[in-house]
Structure formats: structure tokens, C-alpha cells
Amino acid sequence: MKPRIALIAHDKKKDDMIALAAEYVDFLRGCTLSATGTTGGRLINELGLEVTRMHSGPVGGDLQIGAQLVEGEIDCVIFLRDPMTPQPHEPDINALVRACDVHNIPCATNVASAHLVLSQLQSKAD
């Protein structure tokens, strides 16, 4: 089965997400991708990836990804959080990260850990 990956980035981390996804774009084309609204829009427009877009994070997108995950529909979450900027939907962010821990789903919250997760998944797909 194709890896099912959720991609999410806070505003100041979106350029990092695009750069990260560009490095793995061939691998990601072979994955089933979902993303929060604005992140997903950029992945589609700038990299031509096929992405199921949820609502934007602050209006429930993180919760939608969390619900997919709870239903067993997500294998891995790449969530580039901005630790320096308060977010109005902090409870939703915590709920998603908690759901990853509850369901033992890998959750990379910075670029370095995202590289480890994506390179590992990519090597399994080769």
C-alpha cells in the first residue's frame, strides 16, 4: 500500500515545508498525501503534488487530520510547528500530536526529524 502521509506547516515554516517536499517530490508523488488547507494549497501549486486538502489549521484542519489518523488512515505526520509564535488553535495542535502518540504514529515536528522519517520511508519504497 502507498504510504499515507499528512503534511502540515505553520506559516513561518511553510517555506521549509516546500523545500523539504521538493527534496522528496518523486517519492511523495507515489504517496497518498493529505494536508491542512494553506499548506496543501502551496504543495499543489508550487510542486504539482496531488494532495487532499483539509480546512486550514486554525479552523479545524488539524482536527480533521487527527480524525483521519484515529481511523487508521494516516501512516506518518510531518508537522513543522512554529515554536516561537503563539497559535490560536494550540489545543487542536496538541490534540493532533497527542493522537499520534496514542496511536503510535510517527510525527516529525521539525525539519531534521522529517528528513529521518521521509528518508526511511523512501528507502522502504525503493
Ligand SMILES: O=C(CO)COP(=O)(O)O
Ligand atoms: O495551522 C496549521 C497547523 O496547526 C496549518 O494550517 P494551514 O496549512 O491551513 O496554514
